[in-house]
Amino acid sequence: MSQLNPIAAPFTTAPVDWNAIRADFPLIAGHDLIYFDNAASSQKPKVLLEAMENMVTTSYANVHRGVHRLSQQATDQYEAARKTVAKFINAADEAEVVFTGGTTDSINTLAFSFGEAHIQPGDEILLSGMEHHANIVPWQLMAERKGAHIKVIPVLENGSLDLEALDALMGPKTKLLSLVWVSNSLGTVNPIPYLIQKAHAYGIPVMVDAAQAAPHMPIDVQAIDCDFLAFSAHKMCGPTGLGVLYGKRHLFEPLPPYRGGGDMIDRVRFEKTTFQGLPFRFEAGTPHILGAVAFASVLSYLSNIGMQQIEARERQLSNSFRQQLQLNFPEVNAIGTAADSVSVVSFLVQGRHPMDVGVLLDNQNIAVRTGHHCCQPLMERFGIPGTVRASLAFYNTEEEIERFFVALRKTIQLLR
Amino acid sequence: MSQLNPIAAPFTTAPVDWNAIRADFPLIAGHDLIYFDNAASSQKPKVLLEAMENMVTTSYANVHRGVHRLSQQATDQYEAARKTVAKFINAADEAEVVFTGGTTDSINTLAFSFGEAHIQPGDEILLSGMEHHANIVPWQLMAERKGAHIKVIPVLENGSLDLEALDALMGPKTKLLSLVWVSNSLGTVNPIPYLIQKAHAYGIPVMVDAAQAAPHMPIDVQAIDCDFLAFSAHKMCGPTGLGVLYGKRHLFEPLPPYRGGGDMIDRVRFEKTTFQGLPFRFEAGTPHILGAVAFASVLSYLSNIGMQQIEARERQLSNSFRQQLQLNFPEVNAIGTAADSVSVVSFLVQGRHPMDVGVLLDNQNIAVRTGHHCCQPLMERFGIPGTVRASLAFYNTEEEIERFFVALRKTIQLLR
Amino acid sequence: MNSSIDETVEQLEADFAMFDSWEEKYEYVMDLGRNLNWPDHLEQREDLLIQGCQSKVWLDHEMQENKIIFYAASEALIVKGLVAMLLNIYSNRSPEEILRLQPDFLDRIGLSQHLSPTRSNGLHSMLATIKRIALAYYTG
Amino acid sequence: MNSSIDETVEQLEADFAMFDSWEEKYEYVMDLGRNLNWPDHLEQREDLLIQGCQSKVWLDHEMQENKIIFYAASEALIVKGLVAMLLNIYSNRSPEEILRLQPDFLDRIGLSQHLSPTRSNGLHSMLATIKRIALAYYTG
Numbered sequence A, B: 001m002s003q004l005n006p007i008a009a010p011f012t013t014a015p016v017d018w019n020a021i022r023a024d025f026p027l028i029a030g031h032d033l034i035y036f037d038n039a040a041s042s043q044k045p046k047v048l049l050e051a052m053e054n055m056v057t058t059s060y061a062n063v064h065r066g067v068h069r070l071s072q073q074a075t076d077q078y079e080a081a082r083k084t085v086a087k088f089i090n091a092a093d094e095a096e097v098v099f100t101g102g103t104t105d106s107i108n109t110l111a112f113s114f115g116e117a118h119i120q121p122g123d124e125i126l127l128s129g130m131e132h133h134a135n136i137v138p139w140q141l142m143a144e145r146k147g148a149h150i151k152v153i154p155v156l157e158n159g160s161l162d163l164e165a166l167d168a169l170m171g172p173k174t175k176l177l178s179l180v181w182v183s184n185s186l187g188t189v190n191p192i193p194y195l196i197q198k199a200h201a202y203g204i205p206v207m208v209d210a211a212q213a214a215p216h217m218p219i220d221v222q223a224i225d226c227d228f229l230a231f232s233a234h235k236m237c238g239p240t241g242l243g244v245l246y247g248k249r250h251l252f253e254p255l256p257p258y259r260g261g262g263d264m265i266d267r268v269r270f271e272k273t274t275f276q277g278l279p280f281r282f283e284a285g286t287p288h289i290l291g292a293v294a295f296a297s298v299l300s301y302l303s304n305i306g307m308q309q310i311e312a313r314e315r316q317l318s319n320s321f322r323q324q325l326q327l328n329f330p331e332v333n334a335i336g337t338a339a340d341s342v343s344v345v346s347f348l349v350q351g352r353h354p355m356d357v358g359v360l361l362d363n364q365n366i367a368v369r370t371g372h373h374c375c376q377p378l379m380e381r382f383g384i385p386g387t388v389r390a391s392l393a394f395y396n397t398e399e400e401i402e403r404f405f406v407a408l409r410k411t412i413q414l415l416r
Numbered sequence C, D: 001m002n003s004s005i006d007e008t009v010e011q012l013e014a015d016f017a018m019f020d021s022w023e024e025k026y027e028y029v030m031d032l033g034r035n036l037n038w039p040d041h042l043e044q045r046e047d048l049l050i051q052g053c054q055s056k057v058w059l060d061h062e063m064q065e066n067k068i069i070f071y072a073a074s075e076a077l078i079v080k081g082l083v084a085m086l087l088n089i090y091s092n093r094s095p096e097e098i099l100r101l102q103p104d105f106l107d108r109i110g111l112s113q114h115l116s117p118t119r120s121n122g123l124h125s126m127l128a129t130i131k132r133i134a135l136a137y138y139t140g
Ligand SMILES: Cc1ncc(COP(=O)(O)O)c(C=O)c1O
Pocket: A262, A284, A285, A286, A287, B039, B040, B102, B103, B104, B105, B132, B134, B135, B180, B182, B183, B184, B209, B211, B212, B232, B234, B374
């Protein structure tokens, strides 16, 4: 269990039957495949399909504007989904939860709206050297429009952040710190509560990229005191095309809208249009109704297992993976060896291109990801073209890890 | 069949069994409800659920970046979906088809990117007085940033565009015409090929809001020669959270990206990032994979019925509705009586508020929409607070229309 | 002398219990609506407007001898009727009475769907505004 | 004297038909990769780089007596092997020969998945570039 979530839901004591849980995932249960590509996207439980089917069969309609019952039922379900998400991350107010198209869309929304409201020429946005492109490019696009600059917290050799560099990087020009919680390419868990506290001491608001945190640990936005937080449903057993942007009301609501259209307006005139408050201000147009409702079912499913249990399980699996790799494969270098990590293990076979390793593992029915993992600056920092990345979910098993190592041994032999 | 689609697929002669088709829609088949709110969102056929289930069960993974087979299969299916859409609208090249979150997202994407590339202070964007908020607010937001102006083609009393005003509204300052094809509040089918020709004569590119056209008629982007076109999957029996932005390559590809993130980049460095070409340039982050793949199944389903058949059926149903309403309800005023219309019939019961009509119809198990239909400027033009809108789909029937009129009669009596 | 807020609610529930059909229920609500009157100034004042996407509601109030008198107007007949019903209950009451009443009677008379926050007809906002005003007087 | 483009493809298909397992197939491809050599300048020239998301491929060419000689480099061994295989087939051929050959032999040897446009390993782009160059010479 992570020390980073001091205020977490009470620990459920009943042991989880992880093998029974595997059966909830049709693709996992029905295939001989070892799926270690969960950081890219996770597999889907049956409840996701059932929730969609249920809505399509009984209560589908567009939301928010209808006087008829179907529309009312759909609206109730959609708004109940917002509540479920708010509860899942312990938001103070469900209006602080905005549905988006995914983490990328969430960060672009914030970068645009925050930029329009607050960024002047010469201002700075602070990122880190281990950000996913989704937490780099939106800020670059905005900074270029506004004449602002991007500053970068360096990454140490072990794949953790250089915390000693912080004070020199934060100052009156720093308008926002946007930071990944769990690195998708290294697995590093950054000390987010500490970093937020630090930034707040300088009066700097913090946006957290929780794309790889939300699937693996309990999230409590009030406990960590982040100002904004983004994540994707599809990486946590949920539907594609759906994400969340959380923001503290007093910071979020005054921002100008990113997208214009139906539902987010108060009054439209050709001369002057006025906008709604949270959350509708940031949900222009017909939202991903089926996605949100199905995601709520998935979150209930995950909460039922227990996010602490999931975290404990995934830390155990990835630690075990990491240890066996180090112990038995001297010809392998782990990339990212920070003390605190979860789910992801990245490595290189010495002198071998990651893609060759990936292709030969694939021929043995093992799905890993190879390449830069949308973190080119991080790869450049380590001077490598990419890594082989195994990312584990709670439905993976120790037996799969064993089978993986047999396949890795064979792969290395073939590559000799 | 519309005279506006000169180049349409050959007419399928086998008669369609519309009652059998009703059975494909679980919510329609299983309920006593009369669903006349299709312009807000349409009901979903079983093939949509089956396609999602199939992918989740056999071949779900993230797309584009994986060397493993699952990712490859998912990518193939996702890219095949793009091809299916391209074929459905007869795009010259599937790379011209970009998946978005919906029509609203499509138009916001274009408004931003086009604005960044081409709009100078004093420039003009030409819209019409019958636009949906989704085709007003994005242009307003952009125009405000850029110091540009919105011009508006007036709407005539019968709900058609004032074509005689066109020449006075188009000039060297006009940088784009963005126009709805079929009005969601009136049903008016605008003479899009004529309007595009006219704008092109002035060198003005045209964006078509086809949110209400794509569900009801064959679309051929090359035949109408539009430069950009937007529509939503959820209004044409497809999934929520998915839309399309089509653009001619030579106009679309040079535009700067709207969202930044994974997949849309060529090379990310903190100093300088370079971007991909079409379509990835405009698809940052993990796309709505399940939605796109399911939409392709739905489009095949619709194409199997035949878009001409669907258009003929829906024109027949809505014309019959319109005629009976005029004949039998002297106390009712139709709003929008343009010669060419499809699916939508909007009306007011004299002296009665549309919401009262809607609530009493709802109590008789009839779903219509009431209000401004996200077209406040149009409602102001007619000096009305809104309308009662019945919007019909091919799975509706003449019997439902009859039952509707019985219920309307009773509603009017209750409101006496 | 007015009946108390609880008595008024009980009476309302009793009236609704007698209706056998939705038609009777809505006839009753619409009759209330037809008889709703309001001061002329209401519809002129933008600041009194509670905007709903579907219909407009205007709300004003004054304090008389520790009782809040509410005035409200609306466009749509059914909303007018529901507004009148809410005024019967909430107008001419002390802030304490207003704050004490649980709004679950709306469930019991089967009209709560019109007052849900996701219905954008202005009624939910009207009720919220009534309570905010009462709270402001109460906390002084 | 070289064998013709068709003979080379036939020989390749014959070789692959003999393999019983995926291991043998990939051993063969990797051996081709290990033996691939290229001029030093290739990896220095950004303009010769065919960027794939997964691995880089560089491609250069020159014309000699109506035959196009291709040179290519890559980083990953399997891609190198596939590059070598493509060079065996396409290098030192006339533009006509290059344009005439249908690339469906890749399906028949069971490696076409590496050359699909949705694989971002540079091979699909390499093949497309080879054909573009041939077409440019062909049409003059
Ligand atoms: C004409 C028109 N344009 C745009 C839209 C917006 O579509 P969406 O809400 O799917 O983004 C709609 C749907 O309400 C519409 O009818």
